[in-house]
Amino acid sequence: MARTACCNIIEFPVQVLTRHMPHLRDSACIVLAHEALQAPVIGYSAKAFELGVRHGMRYSAVLEFAPHVQAATVSQAELAQAQHQVQAALQSLSDEVLHNRDEPGVFWVNAGGLNLLYATARAFAEQLGGEISRLGFQARVGVGFTRFGTYLATVNVTESLQEDANGSHGHSGSRGHSAHAAEGAGGAFTGESSATVFHSIEHERREVSRCALQPVLRSERAGKRLRRLGIVTVGELLRLPRSEIRSTLGEEVEELYLTALGERDLPAAPLEEAHRTPVARRSLDQALAGSEPLLRVIQEMLNMELRRLRRGEQVARMRLTLELERGGEHREELRAAYPTGRCELLVRLLRLRLEARRLELPVVSIVLELDVRRARARQSMLFFEIEPQGDEQHDESLPADLRARFGDDAVGYLEPCERQLPEQRVRFVEQAKPLASRVTQQDESVQEPQSAQQDESVQVVRRAFVVPQRLNRRLLPPGTLSGPYALSCNWWGNSERRLYYYLVPESSGGEFSPTAVWLYYDLERACWMVQGTV
Amino acid sequence: MLCRARDLQKPVQPSSGYPLTFAVSRGCITELSGPAALDVLCRLLREVQQRSAQRSSAHGSARRGGASGAVRVVWIMTHQSLPFAPDLAANGVAVRDIAFVFTPHPVAAAQAAEQCLRSNGVDLVILDFAEPAAGLCATAEHTQPRERMREIDNAVLGRLLRLCRRSHAALLAITERSGDLAGSLVFTRLVAERRRSSSAADATADANAGANAGAGGRFVSSLKLVKTKTGRQNAAYREVLRGPYGML
Numbered sequence: 001m002a003r004t005a006c007c008n009i010i011e012f013p014v015q016v017l018t019r020h021m022p023h024l025r026d027s028a029c030i031v032l033a034h035e036a037l038q039a040p041v042i043g044y045s046a047k048a049f050e051l052g053v054r055h056g057m058r059y060s061a062v063l064e065f066a067p068h069v070q071a072a073t074v075s076q077a078e079l080a081q082a083q084h085q086v087q088a089a090l091q092s093l094s095d096e097v098l099h100n101r102d103e104p105g106v107f108w109v110n111a112g113g114l115n116l117l118y119a120t121a122r123a124f125a126e127q128l129g130g131e132i133s134r135l136g137f138q139a140r141v142g143v144g145f146t147r148f149g150t151y152l153a154t155v156n157v158t159e160s161l162q163e164d165a166n167g168s169h170g171h172s173g174s175r176g177h178s179a180h181a182a183e184g185a186g187g188a189f190t191g192e193s194s195a196t197v198f199h200s201i202e203h204e205r206r207e208v209s210r211c212a213l214q215p216v217l218r219s220e221r222a223g224k225r226l227r228r229l230g231i232v233t234v235g236e237l238l239r240l241p242r243s244e245i246r247s248t249l250g251e252e253v254e255e256l257y258l259t260a261l262g263e264r265d266l267p268a269a270p271l272e273e274a275h276r277t278p279v280a281r282r283s284l285d286q287a288l289a290g291s292e293p294l295l296r297v298i299q300e301m302l303n304m305e306l307r308r309l310r311r312g313e314q315v316a317r318m319r320l321t322l323e324l325e326r327g328g329e330h331r332e333e334l335r336a337a338y339p340t341g342r343c344e345l346l347v348r349l350l351r352l353r354l355e356a357r358r359l360e361l362p363v364v365s366i367v368l369e370l371d372v373r374r375a376r377a378r379q380s381m382l383f384f385e386i387e388p389q390g391d392e393q394h395d396e397s398l399p400a401d402l403r404a405r406f407g408d409d410a411v412g413y414l415e416p417c418e419r420q421l422p423e424q425r426v427r428f429v430e431q432a433k434p435l436a437s438r439v440t441q442q443d444e445s446v447q448e449p450q451s452a453q454q455d456e457s458v459q460v461v462r463r464a465f466v467v468p469q470r471l472n473r474r475l476l477p478p479g480t481l482s483g484p485y486a487l488s489c490n491w492w493g494n495s496e497r498r499l500y501y502y503l504v505p506e507s508s509g510g511e512f513s514p515t516a517v518w519l520y521y522d523l524e525r526a527c528w529m530v531q532g533t534v
Numbered sequence: 535m536l537c538r539a540r541d542l543q544k545p546v547q548p549s550s551g552y553p554l555t556f557a558v559s560r561g562c563i564t565e566l567s568g569p570a571a572l573d574v575l576c577r578l579l580r581e582v583q584q585r586s587a588q589r590s591s592a593h594g595s596a597r598r599g600g601a602s603g604a605v606r607v608v609w610i611m612t613h614q615s616l617p618f619a620p621d622l623a624a625n626g627v628a629v630r631d632i633a634f635v636f637t638p639h640p641v642a643a644a645q646a647a648e649q650c651l652r653s654n655g656v657d658l659v660i661l662d663f664a665e666p667a668a669g670l671c672a673t674a675e676h677t678q679p680r681e682r683m684r685e686i687d688n689a690v691l692g693r694l695l696r697l698c699r700r701s702h703a704a705l706l707a708i709t710e711r712s713g714d715l716a717g718s719l720v721f722t723r724l725v726a727e728r729r730r731s732s733s734a735a736d737a738t739a740d741a742n743a744g745a746n747a748g749a750g751g752r753f754v755s756s757l758k759l760v761k762t763k764t765g766r767q768n769a770a771y772r773e774v775l776r777g778p779y780g781m782l
């Protein structure tokens with residue numbers, strides 16, 4: 001199993017603040033979501049924690065018991081800039097760096113295959129901590145095997161964990177944090193770094209089972225419910241019967257239970273990369289008609305822009321604005337299957353799009369805007385570009401080609417949803433979900449393919465309109481109506497009350513029946529609608 | 535003319551004789567029509583998805599981001615009347631693994647099919663031209679797909695057939711009536727019909743299927759081989775179906 005490391009910059013907003021204002025480092029300071037008396041606290045220093053400040057408290061409430069506390073705000077731009085700095089520093093050590101979208105300042109670094117570079121996992125952890133401290137932040141590092149385990153190791157710095165995980169190496173960790181962690185604050189920023197290393201997956205599981213649950217619970221309600229039952233640690237949660245978790249403790253606790261079991265892991269995503277958009281303009285001496293001459297000029301412009309790209313930069317999107325002869329503009333936006341620096345791939349997409357759209361008037365000027373991003377490590381190497389191969393290439397390039405030819409909305413995948421109305425039980429998504437996240441989902445409302453195999457009989461498959469259509473009653477054929485079957489939902493909002501019927505038209509003498517109509521009477525709007533056919 | 539030996543291979547009729555399997559359909563164009571077209575299609579979809587899953591596990595393809603199981607089925611539509619995904623899922627079809635492509639008219643659909651087959655990464659391309667409820671809707675635009683379908687001539691079908699053979703993929707066209715997709719290059723024409731189950735024979739078949747009655751009615755689908763170049767013409771294959779809740 002590949003090793004992973006978690007770098008947790010505890011109280012990230014406060015650390016960003018104190019990096020710019022060092023005089024606040026030893027004082028009781030808090031970070032507010034915005035500048036207002038009612039603004040909630042999103043970060044606090046260790047001194048403020050000792051005064052009783054907690055996350056989510058209103059500034060006015062804090063002033064009641066700690067009038068001398070210093071408050072400030074940190075803008076999203078400052079946070080994002082700091083996150084990018086940390087990510088860039090971590091990427092110098094490993095290719096794959098992911099961050100926690102819900103909690104800024106938490107990063108996971110893929111440590112797989114780095115054993116040849118670092119003699120021990122602890123050396124790698126120290127290197128990570130060193131890179132972060134060079135930027136002026138202090139982080140706790142956990143090296144283990146799962147995101148859940150390593151994250152818990154950084155927020156639950158209990159004494160037993162320290163002793164077990166550090167072994168005889170000793171360490172500069174903050175033992176005093178156990179009280180903070182147990183109280184649910186996840187520890188306050190004290191300006192100290194620490195590292196925890198798990199030697200094996202069993203070791204990680206054993207230690208994580210002793211960790212407090214509170215730091216990984218998002219809602220206060222779930223935390224209260226668990227505390228009332230006397231469930232404080234991960235191990236205590238895992239002792240509960242699995243089948244009862246969802247019904248008695250809710251979805252969030254079930255999610256946490258499955259994560260603790262190892263069936264799921266904490267969500268992580270790469271940080272959105274900063275991008276720039278170079279623009280090329282060309283006014284044509286002579287108006288051009290037809291796609292071929294246009295493509296030649298655009299290819300020339302594209303080639304020039306691609307030559308100007310810095311090393312490691314690739315084009316993810318193109319926006320093309322064509323100014324037409326008698327005024328007016330024609331705009332196109334194209335997205336490559338994967339960021340690329342190859343002109344021929346981009347020109348192929350442009351060709352598909354321009355051949356599908358026939359311009360009525362000649363073009364007098366062209367504006368080409370490129371969305372340039374820094375390539376991720378897997379996409380580019382020092383001297384050449386790695387492209388997806390085989391099925392992987394098909395996965396990405398075919399939808400991109402189809403979108404280029406038939407429009408951006410032309411390709412989609414169906415994603416089942418837990419809703420009542422037939423047209424809402426499925427939604428369109430642009431990209432298929434990775435199977436890894438699919439197989440772990442147990443959607444009770446939608447029968448998964450495996451369950452259907454047990455029952456050998458086939459169910460009749462209906463067709464349903466994306467949006468139900470109003471029925472033209474004059475065109476409705478005579479037949480047998482079965483129903484009504486009432487469906488009532490969304491009573492708390494715009495309620496829907498429908499009476500569903502199946503209309504089987506009279507057959508014209510044959511043995512078989514023609515296509516039945518699946519329709520409903522909308523009680524709220526008092527009209528007949530066609531849902532689909534059977 | 536020189537060509538590869540694999541391009542010359544003929545579809546093999548399996549011993550069971552069921553005409554809508556991947557072994558029969560690959561490398562050729564099949565037309566499926568009738569009210570029960572989607573019901574009988576589920577078996578083929580399941581088969582294709584199982585094959586691709588087996589293949590990807592055999593190749594041990596470690597994909598980026600942990601994703602695996604390529605999209606091997608493309609469903610090209612010329613209308614907005616989609617197959618109801620919960621019904622497909624109930625029949626064992628992994629709905630999330632099907633890419634749906636929307637095209638404005640049948641000719642564009644054929645172009646999209648050509649593009650899919652050229653990519654060499656698709657096992658089954660479904661061209662869905664059937665829109666049975668279009669005439670009932672007050673606001674439906676009458677695009678007259680049947681007239682536009684005539685534009686898919688033998689030249690287009692010939693190109694598609696060659697690509698099917700080259701990529702060992704199956705091309706299946708769902709039409710409202712048999713013969714809507716004109717041309718001699720259509721290898722097999724099938725008509726899938728449905729009737730309410732009533733006879734004793736159906737009851738026996740029902741019992742053999744081992745399914746409980748459920749809330750919906752019982753139906754029998756009949757897949758009839760109208761045209762074939764290898765199999766037994768006019769052969770019919772029956773199957774017991776569960777109706778959706780409320781349909782008796």
